[in-house]
Amino acid sequence: SQQGEEDPQALSIQEGENATMNCSYKTSINNLQWYRQNSGRGLVHLILIRSNEREKHSGRLRVTLDTSKKSSSLLITASRAADTASYFCATVGSSNTGKLIFGQGTTLQVKP
């Protein structure tokens, strides 16, 4: 079963704008990861944030984690048309095999 929910389910913005996606989860975690999936393709790892971290940056990506609220957000700044894809958060639990538990995803469309 899915770990939690992502919000919004779909997002459409203009090139250059920022995009924010939110993810909630249900159980305790070791880390939370964000993945991107282009239509008809596999997933690409974007960024990982550990449970003892609150914020992490990678290029135009900024991820926050609030373990008290069991939520995370992904911010993509200065979006480009090439950022159009589905974005998934995935958690790794504290005491499991490292399997990823995914959210339902946010579909982002960036209009040129």
Next chain:
Amino acid sequence: GAGVSQSPRYKVAKRGQDVALRCDPISGHVSLFWYQQALGQGPEFLTYFQNEAQLDKSGLPSDRFFAERPEGSVSTLKIQRTQQEDSAVYLCASSLALERSSYEQYFGPGTRLTVT
């Protein structure tokens, strides 16, 4: 530096047929995962291997699903007597570290299975 490869990319099976899906992980990756992704949904975990040992198969939906990794590299996911609800994309992922919960997973392009 090849990534994770999967074959076939597309498979159409008639209900009741058996299918076998192959995954070639990145060379040297110890951990291998299978996920099932229904249309419009996030991937769902099926099973996990550490080398040749299947350490977690809690996500396999029924005893019609079977996975193996006999030599600790290539893995095969087999589905017997396919049903329409088995239609999905099957994703394979591999990971380098033994300390599994800390490392990102590298995904293959998936096999899209359609059961008619």
